[in-house]
Amino acid sequence: MNTPRRNAPRIVRDIAHARAGDKGNTSNVNVWAYDPADYELLKRALTVERIKQTFPQLIRGKVARYELPHLYGLNFVMQDALEGGVNRSLNLDSHGKSWSYLILGLTLDDAVGEKPQMIE
Amino acid sequence: MRESFRIGTGAGFSADRLEPAVDLVERGRLDAIVLECLGERTVAFAHRDRMADPRRGYNALLDRRMRALLPACRKAGTVMITNMGAANPRAAAERTLAIARELGLAGLKVACIEGDDVSALVPPDQPFMDEPGTLADIDMPVVGMNAYLGADAIAPALEAGADVIIGGRLADPSMFLAPIAHRFGWDAADMPRMGAGTLVGHLMECGMQVTGGYFADPGVKDVPDLAQCGYPIAEVAPDGSAVITKLARTGGCVTPATVKEQLLYEVHDPARYLTPDVTADFSRVQVAPAGPDRVRVSNASGSARPATLKVTVGFDGGFQGEAGVSYAGPAAQQRGQLAADIVRERIAGLNGAADLRVDLIGASSLFASAGLRASDAQDVRLHVTLRSREREDAELMLWEVESLLCCGPAGGGGFRGAIVPCVMTKSVLIPRERVRPALDVQVA
Numbered sequence: 001m002n003t004p005r006r007n008a009p010r011i012v013r014d015i016a017h018a019r020a021g022d023k024g025n026t027s028n029v030n031v032w033a034y035d036p037a038d039y040e041l042l043k044r045a046l047t048v049e050r051i052k053q054t055f056p057q058l059i060r061g062k063v064a065r066y067e068l069p070h071l072y073g074l075n076f077v078m079q080d081a082l083e084g085g086v087n088r089s090l091n092l093d094s095h096g097k098s099w100s101y102l103i104l105g106l107t108l109d110d111a112v113g114e115k116p117q118m119i120e
Numbered sequence: 121m122r123e124s125f126r127i128g129t130g131a132g133f134s135a136d137r138l139e140p141a142v143d144l145v146e147r148g149r150l151d152a153i154v155l156e157c158l159g160e161r162t163v164a165f166a167h168r169d170r171m172a173d174p175r176r177g178y179n180a181l182l183d184r185r186m187r188a189l190l191p192a193c194r195k196a197g198t199v200m201i202t203n204m205g206a207a208n209p210r211a212a213a214e215r216t217l218a219i220a221r222e223l224g225l226a227g228l229k230v231a232c233i234e235g236d237d238v239s240a241l242v243p244p245d246q247p248f249m250d251e252p253g254t255l256a257d258i259d260m261p262v263v264g265m266n267a268y269l270g271a272d273a274i275a276p277a278l279e280a281g282a283d284v285i286i287g288g289r290l291a292d293p294s295m296f297l298a299p300i301a302h303r304f305g306w307d308a309a310d311m312p313r314m315g316a317g318t319l320v321g322h323l324m325e326c327g328m329q330v331t332g333g334y335f336a337d338p339g340v341k342d343v344p345d346l347a348q349c350g351y352p353i354a355e356v357a358p359d360g361s362a363v364i365t366k367l368a369r370t371g372g373c374v375t376p377a378t379v380k381e382q383l384l385y386e387v388h389d390p391a392r393y394l395t396p397d398v399t400a401d402f403s404r405v406q407v408a409p410a411g412p413d414r415v416r417v418s419n420a421s422g423s424a425r426p427a428t429l430k431v432t433v434g435f436d437g438g439f440q441g442e443a444g445v446s447y448a449g450p451a452a453q454q455r456g457q458l459a460a461d462i463v464r465e466r467i468a469g470l471n472g473a474a475d476l477r478v479d480l481i482g483a484s485s486l487f488a489s490a491g492l493r494a495s496d497a498q499d500v501r502l503h504v505t506l507r508s509r510e511r512e513d514a515e516l517m518l519w520e521v522e523s524l525l526c527c528g529p530a531g532g533g534g535f536r537g538a539i540v541p542c543v544m545t546k547s548v549l550i551p552r553e554r555v556r557p558a559l560d561v562q563v564a
Contacts, residue, residue, distance in 0.1 A: 017341055017377060019334070021386035024250060024547070030384035032377065058489040066390055071380055071407060077388045083489055086161065087437065087544040090477035090505045093486045102490055 009038075013104035016042055020100040025085035026061075026077060027096045029103050033072040043067070045108050046074060055102065058083070076103070124355040124363075125303045127296055127320070130189065130200075131155040132327025132351075134162045134179055138188055140328075140370065144351045145192040147367055152299040153193065155185065155202035156292050156325045163289060164434025164543035166206035167264030177208030178215070186219045190284070194225050199283060201274065201299060203290040207264055209234055213286045213562070220284075220564035228564040231282035233273055235557035236289040238431055238550055239265040249430060249547040260435035260544060267429045267550055270396025271317075272308060273557035274298035280561045289432065291396050293321025296354070304358050314398035315422025316360025319405060322393070323364055323382050323417065327351050330364055330382045331413075332372030345371030361418035363410055374413040383407065383417075396429055396552070398422035428549035437542035438507060441514030443521035444481070446501040446534040455529040456480045456500040462528055463504055466520045475507040476517075501534075507542060514539045 009015050015038040018031040031046060033039045048063045061079030068075070082096045083089035089096075128150045130141035134157045145153055157179045158166075170177025179185075182204045193200050205212040213232035220228040242265050245256045255262075266289035275298055277285045297317035300306075306313045323330050331352045332343040343349070350370025356362040364374055383402060387393050391403040401421040410416040447456040460478045467473050479485035482500035484493035502524075506517040518537035525535055 013337075013340065017337070017381065019381040019385055021384075023386055023388070026250075026388070028384070028386065028388055030381060030387075032380050034377075055490045057491060064388075066388075066403075068384075068390060068403065070404070071383075073380060073384070075384045075387065075390060090475065090507065091486060091489070092479065092481075092503065092505075098486045102487060102492075105492075 009108055011104065011108060012042070012045060012106050015108070016104065018100040018104050020097055022082055022086060022095045025082050026079050027081040027099050028075060028077045029100050030073060030075045031103055036072050039069070039072040041108065042074065045106065046076070046103065050106070051076060051078070051103070054106065124357050125300055126150050126353060126355055127152045127154065127299060127324070128353045129154055129156065129324045129327045129351050131157050131185070132325065132329060133157065133159065135181070136327055138181070138185060140349065140351050141185070142188050142192055143370065144353070144367060145189055145196055145198055148353055150196065150198045150353070151303065152199040152201060154295045154324065155200065155204060156295060156327070158203040158206055158289060160432045160545045161543055163206055163266050163432060164263055164545050166208070167434055168436065168541065168543065170207045171263065175211055178206045178212035179204035182212055182215060183219065186216050187223070190220055190225055190228070191223055193283070194228065199278070199285070199299065201285045201295045203287050203295065205232070205286045205288045207288060209286055209288045213560070216284055216286060217562055217564050225564055228284065229280070229282045230562055230564065231277035231280060231285045232560045233269065233277060233285065233287035233290065233557055234560070235273070235555060236266045236269050236287065237264065238267045238555060241554050242431060242433070242548060242550060246548045249549050255433060255546065255548065258435055258544070258546065260437060263434045263436050263543065265431055265433045267431045267555045268396050269555070269557050270294045271298035271301060272397070275302060276559045277561065278302040280559070282561055292325035293318045293395055294397055296321030296324055297397055300356050308397070311398050311422040311424060313360050314425070315400040316420045317356070318393070318395055318398055318400040318422065319402060319417060319420035320354045320356055320362045322400070323379060324352055324354055326382060326385065328372060329385065330378055331366045331374050332378055335378050335381060341377070343371075343373055347371060360420070361416065363414050363416050365414045374415050376407045376409055376415055379407050379415045379417060394426050396425065398425050427552060429552045429555055431548045431550050433546045433548060435544040435546070437544040438509040439511045439514045439539055440505065440507045440542045441517045441537065441539045442503065442505050443518045443535070443537035444501050444503045445521060445524050445528065445532045446499070447529070447532055448499045449531065450498070452500050453480065453483045453494070453497040455531060456483065456502050458529045459502045459524055459532060463502070463520055463524070467506070467517055470513050470516055473506070477505045479503040511539060
């Protein structure tokens with residue numbers, strides 16, 4: 001595995017990797033810093049408040065963040081965050097498998113709450 | 121110290137690949153292989169299949185899988201455990217016996233575990249497990265109700281010396297925990313051990329998701345030879361710690377990163393992961409490299425198992441139609457957006473229009489609700505989804521989208537449309553003592 005470019009981390013994907021899972025209408029995304037030195041930055045960038053504020057139309061319920069500091073990981077559990085869940089959602093990705101990349105696309109700057117731009 | 125128990129995965133979901141499973145059995149020197157083939161919706165679809173034909177309702181790939189794997193398992197002395205029985209374990213076991221006889225595998229012991237179908241045991245007004253309301257609030261026909269059975273339902277089949285163990289809603293990690301606990305003689309009340317075996321099952325149950333599948337992200341997470349990715353092997357020590365690995369000369373990779381992504385896959389509170397067997401605690405799990413494509417996991421624990429079992433209730437959810445037309449080149453996004461507006465207006469009169477969604481793939485689809493969209497996409501696809509009780513509403517939607525070819529924006533092409541049946545599922549709880557697993561063993 002290549003180490004991501006160290007000189008200019010710009011988005012969460014530059015310092016961490018993630019996987020999303022679903023249970024009913026609840027999405028969980030686990031996020032892991034590649035480098036232990038980036039774990040504090042990851043925690044500062046990915047606060048519960050920021051995730052709620054950035055995607056208010058999608059993530060409608062409570063958000064919890066569990067920390068696994070010895071593995072440099074975070075686990076976000078987001079309720080009412082799957083457009084009704086796999087049974088009801090008309091999203092092509094009704095499981096929210098791609099939600100991991102919603103988190104990985106967030107910027108690392110201090111502009112908490114700012115929306116990431118889709119890169120063309 | 122007794123040698124480790126070698127257990128592999130041969131399917132991580134209903135449609136998972138077969139060839140790497142055959143390779144794993146042939147070369148893996150496995151004590152047991154697990155084929156996990158059931159999700160909440162899979163079991164509901166299986167019930168619909170069984171309603172249409174009482175001989176069906178089990179995994180559609182069972183024949184192919186058994187024909188390819190049974191001879192290899194027999195030769196290697198590997199026990200197979202699977203929930204391919206889905207909504208009809210009895211028919212799946214009968215079919216497996218017939219295949220075994222055809223293949224000349226005389227003496228093969230096939231165990232069938234039933235008792236997960238609890239439709240006669242759940243009251244019609246049972247409250248939902250994790251949301252307000254009860255089953256009585258759902259205005260759709262129930263197709264089936266299955267309780268998640270744990271390792272205690274599988275253990276008697278192992279004690280009977282079964283070579284193949286087929287069930288319906290056997291809980292994913294329990295299919296791994298049961299043979300591990302059986303080999304090492306663990307007490308089912310030893311919750312730290314149950315937690316350790318459950319961790320192994322949890323890491324293994326999605327197959328290649330722990331060996332580099334569902335992991336590759338070119339440039340940051342490159343996976344060697346993903347096309348030939350191998351299924352995982354767990355070498356479980358008598359204390360419940362394990363090394364996750366894979367066969368030599370297979371693609372993929374096993375690294376602390378692949379293992380960590382799977383560690384919390386579909387987990388909420390890492391300290392309280394509920395299964396039929398244990399309240400597992402993954403919060404202090406250690407993940408350490410132990411050689412090339414070898415990762416040691418240890419320090420899982422657990423406390424008392426839940427007093428209730430989770431039940432998946434499946435409902436007939438009507439139909440879903442999906443249809444699309446593509447636009448490319450200058451102003452493709454604007455033309456696609458115009459097509460979206462036209463379709464919305466034309467479909468507004470349909471009965472099922474309340475359950476309508478219009479996406480512009482390439483500009484905004486998966487992340488539409490997250491508010492993310494491109495501004496000048498050059499290759500977009502209008503994608504219309506409509507869910508309806510009646511098939512006719514879905515047919516009318518497909519018709520409207522196809523008609524864009526003559527009376528929509530310029531340059532649209534590539535219409536496709538399809539209608540598929542839908543299911544809906546809800547979860548309820550049942551006191552575990554009301555659920556009575558039943559074992560039947562037959563010899564080919």
